[in-house]
Amino acid sequence: xxxxxxxxxxxxxxxxxxxxxxxxxxxxxxxxxxxxxxxxxxxxxxxxxxxxxxxxxxxxxxxxxxxxxxxxxxxxxxxxxxxxxxxxxxxxxxxxxxxxxxxxxxxxxxxxx
Amino acid sequence: xxxxxxxxxxxxxxxxxxxxxxxxxxxxxxxxxxxxxxxxxxxxxxxxxxxxxxxxxxxxxxxxxxxxxxxxxxxxxxxxxxxxxxxxxxxxxxxxxxxxxxxxxxxxxxxxxxxxxxxxxxxxxxxxxxxxxxxxxxxxxxxxxxxxxxxxxxxxxxxxxxxxxxxxxxxxxxxxxxxxxxxxxxxxxxxxxxxxxxxxxxxxxxxxxxxxxxxxxxxxxxxxxxxxxxx
Numbered sequence: 106x107x108x109x110x111x112x113x114x115x116x117x118x119x120x121x122x123x124x125x126x127x128x129x130x131x132x133x134x135x136x137x138x139x140x141x142x143x144x145x146x147x148x149x150x151x152x153x154x155x156x157x158x159x160x161x162x163x164x165x166x167x168x169x170x171x172x173x174x175x176x177x178x179x180x181x182x183x184x185x186x187x188x189x190x191x192x193x194x195x196x197x198x199x200x201x202x203x204x205x206x207x208x209x210x211x212x213x214x215x216x217x218x
Numbered sequence: 219x220x221x222x223x224x225x226x227x228x229x230x231x232x233x234x235x236x237x238x239x240x241x242x243x244x245x246x247x248x249x250x251x252x253x254x255x256x257x258x259x260x261x262x263x264x265x266x267x268x269x270x271x272x273x274x275x276x277x278x279x280x281x282x283x284x285x286x287x288x289x290x291x292x293x294x295x296x297x298x299x300x301x302x303x304x305x306x307x308x309x310x311x312x313x314x315x316x317x318x319x320x321x322x323x324x325x326x327x328x329x330x331x332x333x334x335x336x337x338x339x340x341x342x343x344x345x346x347x348x349x350x351x352x353x354x355x356x357x358x359x360x361x362x363x364x365x366x367x368x369x370x371x372x373x374x375x376x377x378x379x380x381x382x383x384x385x386x387x388x389x390x391x392x393x394x395x396x397x398x399x400x401x402x403x404x405x406x407x408x409x410x411x412x413x414x415x416x417x418x419x420x421x422x423x424x425x426x427x428x429x430x431x432x433x434x435x436x437x438x439x440x441x442x443x444x445x446x447x448x449x
Contacts, residue, residue, distance in 0.1 A: 142243075143249055146250065158263075159246055159256060160256075163246075164263045184242060184246075
């Protein structure tokens with residue numbers, strides 16, 4: 106029989122399943138179209154359950170922009186939208202393919218347990 | 219988040235970063251429903267940006283325009299480079315406390331705990347304390363390397379910090395005597411007499427080199443393994 110404490114522990118443990126690689130999350134968010142900071146935070150939360158802090162988000166944005174994987178669009182009032190560049194799309198595709206291979210292999214091993 | 223707090227948090231970032239992202243970041247902070255962790259997230263990211271800036275091009279341009287003000291930008295790095303000094307002083311203060319407690323517990327009637335043969339539990343206690351005292355500079359060095367790797371500090375800053383640590387470790391002297399030490403707390407004093415290294419230059423250098431080697435070895439090993447992995 107599952108106690109309330111057991112269910113709470115399961116819910117807490119499920120947080121460990123949240124994926125948190127801010128640059129990859131930002132790239133994945135921008136893959137569906139240009140967005141500004143607040144929209145990215147909401148989109149990423151819907152995508153994988155992780156709510157990035159503002160400092161973490163802009164740390165990732167600054168690095169991605171420096172690498173040329175995202176670029177700014179004309180500002181809308183004080184908000185600054187960004188879009189993914191073709192190079193960023195290629196990087197995102199490569200990273201997600203690697204992750205997919207890793208996840209497939211990992212899940213196959215789990216099935217064998 | 220209110221405007222005043224958002225402005226304060228944005229100002230934690232370096233000027234070059236603020237020039238590029240300041241306005242939009244402040245706007246985000248004002249609109250974002252910030253939880254209690256948001257200020258810590260921003261402060262941590264600002265520190266990371268100061269230690270390992272993303273705006274290096276803007277920074278270089280700014281340095282060339284303000285050559286004499288560039289040291290203000292480098293101040294956080296210098297502070298991290300000096301961080302081992304207070305850490306080692308704190309570690310030695312704990313060593314003095316261990317010595318004082320042992321002196322009070324096991325040899326309350328003696329003028330000094332040094333030069334006396336201890337037995338049983340007292341011997342174990344003082345040997346453990348001595349081991350901690352000897353290992354303190356190395357342990358602080360390892361902590362410093364962890365911070366340096368975490369913040370991706372340049373090897374030059376790490377080297378300066380470790381050299382300081384080795385020099386202090388070799389020059390540290392603890393004295394404990396009721397008759398001769400009057401100024402120290404509990405008749406125990408610690409001094410960093412750097413001139414004492416000069417008369418026994420060989421021993422002092424050997425001691426400092428040993429601390430440096432032991433403290434730097436995990437970092438050197440990490441660099442070696444990393445270079446092999448990358449190649």
